[in-house]
Amino acid sequence: MKKRNVGMALSLVLAAGTLLGACGKSNDNKSTDTSKSGGKEKNFTVAMVTDIGGVDDKSFNQSAWEGLKNYGKENGLNKGKDGYDYLPSQSDADYATNLNTLVRQGFDLVYGIGFLMPDAVETIATQRKDSKFAIVDAEVNQPNVASILFKEQEAGFLAGVAAAKTTKTNHIGFIGGMEIPVIERFESGFLAGVKAAKPEVKVDVQYAGVFDKAEIGQTIASKMYSTGADVIFHSAGATGVGLFKEANDLKKKDPSRDIWAIGVDRDQADMGPDVVLTSALKRVDVAVKDLATKTKDGQFPGGKVTLYGLAEDSVGLAPINAKAANKADIEASVKEWVEKIKSGELKVPETRKELKSFNPKK
Numbered sequence: 374m375k376k377r378n379v380g381m382a383l384s385l386v387l388a389a390g391t392l393l394g395a396c397g398k399s400n401d402n403k404s405t406d407t408s409k410s411g412g413k414e415k416n417f418t419v420a421m422v423t424d425i426g427g428v429d430d431k432s433f434n435q436s437a438w439e440g441l442k443n444y445g446k447e448n449g450l451n452k453g454k455d456g457y458d459y460l461p462s463q464s465d466a467d468y469a470t471n472l473n474t475l476v477r478q479g480f481d482l483v484y485g486i487g488f489l490m491p492d493a494v495e496t497i498a499t500q501r502k503d504s505k506f507a508i509v510d511a512e513v514n515q516p517n518v519a520s521i522l523f524k525e526q527e528a529g530f531l532a533g534v535a536a537a538k539t540t541k542t543n544h545i546g547f548i549g550g551m552e553i554p555v556i557e558r559f560e561s562g563f564l565a566g567v568k569a570a571k572p573e574v575k576v577d578v579q580y581a582g583v584f585d586k587a588e589i590g591q592t593i594a595s596k597m598y599s600t601g602a603d604v605i606f607h608s609a610g611a612t613g614v615g616l617f618k619e620a621n622d623l624k625k626k627d628p629s630r631d632i633w634a635i636g637v638d639r640d641q642a643d644m645g646p647d648v649v650l651t652s653a654l655k656r657v658d659v660a661v662k663d664l665a666t667k668t669k670d671g672q673f674p675g676g677k678v679t680l681y682g683l684a685e686d687s688v689g690l691a692p693i694n695a696k697a698a699n700k701a702d703i704e705a706s707v708k709e710w711v712e713k714i715k716s717g718e719l720k721v722p723e724t725r726k727e728l729k730s731f732n733p734k735k
Contacts, residue, residue, distance in 0.1 A: 498513065529565075532635050
């Protein structure tokens with residue numbers, strides 16, 4: 374009898390142990406599931422490092438940041454380490470440090486915004502081979518870096534057409550930031566557009582040498598307007614803010630005077646509703662959002678250049694100011710050239726060398 378009782382007791386102990394073990398395994402499995410953000414997949418997070426122009430430069434960096442915010446909104450993300458974010462750069466020395474900081478914070482894709490960053494991106498990408506990077510306006514030949522370039526010449530061309538159709542003095546201007554390939558594409562396209570629409574127009578071209586000095590942009594604009602230009606296009610980042618200030622000041626002094634400015638990168642109509650004719654759009658926001666989405670979906674184009682142009686709706690022209698006297702004529706002309714570019718009938722020159730042999734009638 375005692376042996377039987379002992380046997381039954383042992384059976385009960387073993388059964389209890391098995392039951393507890395099963396419960397323990399169930400809890401362990403539940404713990405593993407919730408370690409992934411409460412049973413949900415981890416957010417695909419993105420961040421960017423601005424160049425020295427800052428995130429509120431009213432131009433290039435701001436457009437890129439708008440693209441990240443749009444990506445975040447579409448994917449239900451908030452600003453911060455679990456969603457999207459940016460780090461500003463006060464000088465070139467900040468680029469590598471900021472890129473590395475964002476990687477250490479765990480962002481899945483980190484952007485370097487601007488042509489000033491390829492060295493920093495390449496350095497950090499080489500060190501952080503398991504991380505993904507993207508650079509805008511430059512090319513970095515690393516398998517974990519996606520390079521984004523634009524056909525700025527196509528947007529510049531349309532701006533040139535609009536300027537030529539608007540000028541009454543047959544004298545217009547172009548203000549560039551620094552003489553680099555990106556700005557040369559804007560300049561070459563702009564001059565080609567002017568030539569195509571009204572070849573007798575004179576174009577003053579001047580470079581500021583910087584992208585973050587509005588006072589220099591204003592000085593250049595002042596000289597151009599005072600010597601007869603009535604339309605000026607800038608591709609100078611925050612330096613171009615000076616163009617708008619000068620145009621607004623002159624218009625305020627003499628409301629009857631024809632004074633026009635053309636913005637760049639984003640629609641800069643908010644910089645002066647009485648003076649901004651249009652803007653040469655470079656949809657950095659579209660490209661940044663598009664690449665983030667592709668990467669999230671497992672289509673990261675590492676080691677490749679992705680080129681965005683008019684055909685991809687990533688460059689173009691902002692609406693013509695309703696106060697322009699011949700708005701309908703400008704729009705009709707722009708539409709005509711857009712169709713020629715998209716169809717391949719017209720190839721817009723992207724360098725000064727190509728511009729010399731450019732013939733819009735061919």
